[in-house]
Amino acid sequence: MNLWGDRLFRLLTGRYAILIIGLWVLAAALGNVAVPQLERVIDAHTRSFMPADAPSSIAATRAAQLFGQTPTNNFVYVVLESDQRMGPRDRQFYDALTAALASDRRHVYAVSDLWSQPATAAGAQSPDRKVVKVMVRLAGMLGTSQARESVNAVRNVITRIPAPAGLHVDVTGPGATIVDEFAAIDRQMLGITAATIGLILLLLLVVYRSPIAAAIPLTSVGLALAVARATVAALGQSGVVEVSLFSVALMAAMTLGAGTDYAIFLVGRYHEGRRRGLPPDRALSDAYRAVAPVVIGSALTVSAALACLGFAKVGMFRSAGIPSAIGIFVTMLAALLLTPALMGLAVRRGYLEPRPSTTARRWRRVGAAVARWPGPILVTAGGLTLLAALPLAGIRVGWNEPAATPASAESSRGYAAVDRHLPANALLPDIVTVQSDHDLRNPAGMIAIERMTRQLMAIPGVRSVQSASRPDGKVPDEATLTYQAGVLGHRFGDTIDSLNQRLARVAELDNALAQAEAAVDSLGSGLLGGSAGLADMSSAASDMRTGMTGLQHTVTTVSGYLTPLRDFVGRTPDCAANPLCSTVDRVLQPVDSLVQSSTELGDGAAKLTGGSTTAAAALARLPKSVASMKDALGQARSATHDLLGLTQSLGPQLHQLTDYLTEIDTQFQGSAASGFYLPQRAFSDPRYTEVLRQLISANGRATYLLVYGDGSEWGDDGAHREHQVRAAIKEATKEGTLAPTAVDLAGVGPVTADLQRFVARDETLLVGAALVLIFVIVTGMLRSPVAGLVVVGTVVASYASALGMSVLIWQDLLHQELHWATAPIAFIALIAVGADYNLLLALRIKQEAATAGLRTGIVRAFGGTGGVVTTAGIVFGLTMLALLCSSVLSIAQIGTTIAVGLLIDTLVVRAFVVPSLVALLGRWFWWPRGLPRKATVVPTKEPELELV
The missing domain is CATH 1.20.1640.10 (Multidrug efflux transporter AcrB transmembrane domain)
Incomplete structure (x- = not known):
């Protein structure tokens, strides 16, 4: 030293x-x-669990930006587990809980309320109706102090709202797991x-x-x-x-x-x-x-x-x-x-x-x-x-x-509750975001999304995929070609039934035509007799006119002989008082009336002769027209006979077609081979617009696909699937209208x-x-x-x-x-x-x-x-x-x-x-x-x- x-x-x-x-x-x-x-x-001052430049973190940030949300990779699930099937009181608690969570703008970015939407309700609850899950996106990146505070805020909201008897509520998911650990x-x-x-x-x-x-x-x-x-x-x-x-x-x-x-x-x-x-x-x-x-x-x-x-x-x-x-x-x-x-x-x-x-x-x-x-x-x-x-x-x-988290932790209890009622990894989807250079909210865009969905389903170990074409994990009946065929069959069948009912009246028309034909026959016979009688009448009228002309001439001659008497009467004043004059006058009046009547009778005989001659000529032509009418009625009856025969053969054939279309709908219902087609009118259906809002971005150029696997999501299975998902998206978009501009993956698998x-x-x-x-x-x-x-x-x-x-x-x-x-x-x-x-x-x-x-x-x-x-x-x-x-x-x-x-x-x-x-x-x-x-x-x- x-x-x-x-x-x-x-x-x-x-x-x-x-x-x-x-x-x-x-x-x-x-x-x-x-x-x-x-x-x-x-x-x-705790910082994020994963670095900001991690691909999964970048994917979560980019997806949030595309959907107009605040970037975060901190999401949890609120799991509601009931001892029996969910009832009205459970639903009331759920509605109150989601409303309370959505009102917390400081800690909660979004609440994915799928249970309230008919198109996605099946994807939010278990088949036995005893578990409901709701995903909540929270403030703070995983592992940070803000993330922990947000998770605890959700748990505090749950404790403030009394749950019905028999209903257990746990907060679980990746964010809650890290906090509990x-x-x-x-x-x-x-x-x-x-x-x-x-x-x-x-x-x-x-x-x-x-x-x-x-x-x-x-x-x-x-x-x-x-x-x-x-x-x-x-x-x-x-x-x-x-x-x-x-x-x-x-x-x-x-x-x-x-x-x-x-x-x-x-x-x-x-x-x-x-x-x-x-x-x-x-x-x-x-x-x-x-x-x-x-x-x-x-x-x-x-x-x-x-x-x-x-x-x-x-x-x-x-x-x-x-x-x-x-x-x-x-x-x-x-x-x-x-x-x-x-x-x-x-x-x-x-x-x-x-x-x-x-x-x-x-x-x-x-x-x-x-x-x-x-x-x-x-x-x-x-x-x-x-x-x-x-x-x-x-x-x-x-x-x-x-x-690695204690089994007594709330997040562990939540996972256990879900595992009791739902398939594995029900809370751990891979979140795939696909961007496009055009709007996908049209039939062609939905077909492209469905092709990607089908290709993802073909990946070994993938159990189901939620997407805009499959909001609850399966293709909606309304979005299948077989369903459309069934609808067409039902509508066509109704139309055929209505047509058959109307065609059945062709027999009545045939009967009416038969009666008309018989009447025309009678009319023809009558017209022939009428024409002969009218000819005789015309001849008699001509003879009457001749006789009336002679009578008129005779009366006129006799009346001329009485002209001096008329003069006498005319010259005698007050003829009525003169017995002789009044007598002569009484003789002259009938003669004058006779002359006048004979004149009128002669004129009438002339008219009768002309009219009868004209009528006889016209009536002589009617039998030919009646014959033509009879031929036309015969042709009409032949047509009605053909139409009745066609009705009897066409009706069953058309019913076979409608039955076939209906059978297609019935046999392919719920299968994976029913085809996909979503008509344009579906995009204005209120039931589907909410799905579009959650799974397709506001500008329509990006879409979510949630991929659920069967293997170990927190392990090699989830990690290896990332490359398979990218390859599947690439394969599905080799042809068609969708050429992705970017594909991002977030979730537990990509994070792993x-x-x-x-x-x-x-x-x-x-x-x-x-x-x-x-x-x-x-x-x-x-x-x-x-x-x-x-x-x-x-x-x-x-x-x-x-x-x-x-x-x-x-x-x-x-x-x-x-x-x-x-x-x-x-x-x-x-x-x-x-x-x-x-x-x-x-x-x-x-x-x-x-x-x-x-x-x-x-x-x-x-x-x-x-x-x-x-x-x-x-x-x-x-x-x-x-x-x-x-x-x-x-x-x-x-x-x-x-x-x-x-x-x-x-x-x-x-x-x-x-x-x-x-x-x-x-x-x-x-x-x-x-x-x-x-x-x-x-x-x-x-x-x-x-x-x-």
Whole structure:
């Protein structure tokens, strides 16, 4: 230790120890008072679960813009489950609930009320009518504080509206799943931390058998954690670092484990010095001098590895890296500044004296065995490590977030309710948005949408598709050609029946024509007789005229003979008084009347003769016309006979046609081969306009298709379907009027596909960066690239073994796939912490070998570090194993994997593999500088080895 180091040590452990401890306590207190608690900062500043440039996030944003909505990928389902079929009271509750949700413009962007629309009602409820689901689009991107607030707002609305008896309401779906998963972590963190501290305290009491010795690591790490939390909270509040509940869990576990290890290293080295007889001050000084570089190297290794998570795309990784690295860095400062001050106070008062060691001799024996037989021990230990890693070949990564969420969570209850009544993934459709360069709200556009729908249905594993052509998952009867044929058949049949009824009156016409024909026959016969009689009448009239002419001539002649008498009467005045005159006058009057009447009679006879002659001539022509009329009536009757025959044959034939059309409708009803055609008039049907509003954009140039699959939507099935959907859309639009300008996919399946790509990318980045950083740090500490390669290689081997054992435990025994976050987080933790233990051992071997030779150095290093590192490894392992208290699967699996890895690394890799490699490589392990030449080669029968 240099001069500055000596001064710092004396400052830390001397009279300023109380001041330093007080400053740490003050920093922890002020930090937690001046800065909001980390959980509150997380509530207000949590960022999105997925990056904004993820294809699924871009798809969700673009789809929202096309449909005039606020961009979000946070959607939930409100699931109503009744003990019996839904009734009027359930419907009233549903209406009140959807109205209340729609009125919350701050948290709710849209409520997809399908149950109220006849065309989509079947798609909103289960076949047994006991479950109804309604999708709600909420404010905030998945994983953010705004998303959590929106989900909780929906749940608060539900609690305010009393549900009818027997009706259970749950909020589920992707948004609710993420909220419930993080909420479970938040609720359990205090218990997990308490359990961790309890385990550490118990183990330290067992190891040190001293409350003071056990309290020093816990006090140091407790203050470090308090300062680290306040630091991260301040940086998170200002937006410098990203924070999440997952980062709180990992930071707490890493800080408690690493901080306890650092304190154990220092206390253990102090105890080692005291057992060798060094005075307390000297033992503490030597311990600090020896352990400080290890703590610095370890902290740099762990924090650098954790900081690599900051480059990740996935929010869970990214938000865990920097906060945990800050926690490790603060823990390093506490180990270098606070722990020596606490130990100085305890040492001066004699509270930190060691108990007799019961493990050092055993570890020296292990070291002696490794130094004598490095080859066989390496093969045996390596074989065990390889055997533990074998289950890794069958690893199945789990992407199912609902399965990772506690079964008691509301979202899990909602999924269970839906699964009881609806097919799998009923709440998890892939949302496909297809854009076009023209309006799709026409028959041709609907045919194009139906072609895409049919092509999507042909994808293996796709159960159903909701689209504008299939609002409730199947083609509406009104939109099928068979239905149109049936309608045509019914209408044609009605028309034929009406025509047959009218054609039936042709028989009446035939009867009327027959009667008319008979009447015409009678008329013809009568006309013939009438014509002869009229001819006779005309002849008689002519004779009468001749006779009347002769009579008129005779009367006129007689009247002329009486002219003198007329003159007499005319000349006689007052003829009436003259008897003779009056007598003559009376004779003349009848004669004059007769003359006048004969004249008139003659004129009448002339007219009669002319009229009868004309009538006789006309009537003589009528029989010919009647004959023509009779021929026309005969032709009409022939036509009516033909029409009656046609009616009797055409009627049944037309009925066969209508029956065939009706049969087509009946036989193809509900099938997938009924054809598709939506007439233009349907677009003005009120029942269909609401469907168009929800599934087609306002300008008609974009449409939604909801694809439901049967496989694991939160897994490979959902992720792989993305490429199949794009290929199906391309195939369906090779011909026709629709040429998509863009196809976007959102939903759980596409999000899982993005997550798989990002996780693979992040893992590659993290593995590469972490290994390079750890190699550089270890190489710098040991001044040997070979040693750096050995340390990095061995911790990779211990990580593979840990992951293999985790697969065996969780996947093979507990039948739970390994959560996707387990391997990356466990890798960062194990590669960093494992490097610490191996670095501590290698440095100790180097120190001891410089004075006693390599083989004896190995024995001494085992004796000095075996118990300390083993204790540290077990403590850190139990710290991580405390994460098993979490009901969140990812947290429990990460804790298990790291704990098993630490135990394997501590008890196998660090104890046997690394020292065996050091012994086998010899001076090449320290290449290029090698070991200091002060050492002398110890013979095989040296006392050190004989002693053990």
